[in-house]
Amino acid sequence: MPASSVPLFRLVYHSQATHLLRPAALTALLEKARAHNQGQWLTGLLLYAENQFMQVLEGPEPALTALYAKIKVDPRHREVQTLHFAPVERRAFPDWRMGFARPSPEKFRQATGFLNLAATPGLAAHPPRELWEQLREFAQSEQVSR
Numbered sequence: 794m795p796a797s798s799v800p801l802f803r804l805v806y807h808s809q810a811t812h813l814l815r816p817a818a819l820t821a822l823l824e825k826a827r828a829h830n831q832g833q834w835l836t837g838l839l840l841y842a843e844n845q846f847m848q849v850l851e852g853p854e855p856a857l858t859a860l861y862a863k864i865k866v867d868p869r870h871r872e873v874q875t876l877h878f879a880p881v882e883r884r885a886f887p888d889w890r891m892g893f894a895r896p897s898p899e900k901f902r903q904a905t906g907f908l909n910l911a912a913t914p915g916l917a918a919h920p921p922r923e924l925w926e927q928l929r930e931f932a933q934s935e936q937v938s939r
């Protein structure tokens with residue numbers, strides 16, 4: 794199957810950092826993540842604020858599931874809460890092996906506030922549209938490193 798016709802999935806999760814991550818630790822995390830993601834055709838956006846993470850990951854389902862299994866047991870964070878996992882037609886963040894940004898606490902709280910709207914904690918078939926709009930708007934307006 795040509796790469797362009799592989800079914801794409803999107804995952805969104807939220808987690809709590811276990812400790813404050815210093816810039817060097819974040820850089821190390823991102824460097825490794827980007828190298829891995831590039832090889833697996835995975836893309837996305839990672840937000841870090843208020844000692845919390847929110848990550849959007851997009852790519853082929855097997856690679857996505859395999860990576861998420863590792864991410865879930867990563868000791869750098871806990872309380873990993875899946876907000877959304879579903880097939881998508883196209884990527885929202887196609888150019889980023891893993892975009893990274895540190896939003897202001899206010900903006901991050903706004904985005905995570907929508908988590909409460911998810912129908913079932915753990916898996917919402919449809920993420921709140923507001924969350925998605927917020928993420929996209931955020932990604933476009935903030936300085937995102939890639």
Ligand SMILES: Cc1cc2nc3c(=O)[nH]c(=O)nc-3n(C[C@H](O)[C@H](O)[C@H](O)COP(=O)(O)O)c2cc1C
Pocket residue numbers: 822825826827829830839846848860863864865867869870891
């Ligand atoms: C918040 C967070 C986001 C992460 N995102 C990615 C990612 O996008 N890609 C990736 O390969 N690893 C990511 N990791 C790292 C993985 O959890 C794991 O350390 C990595 O896949 C290396 O696994 P390995 O030691 O088995 O090679 C992330 C870790 C954390 C804490």
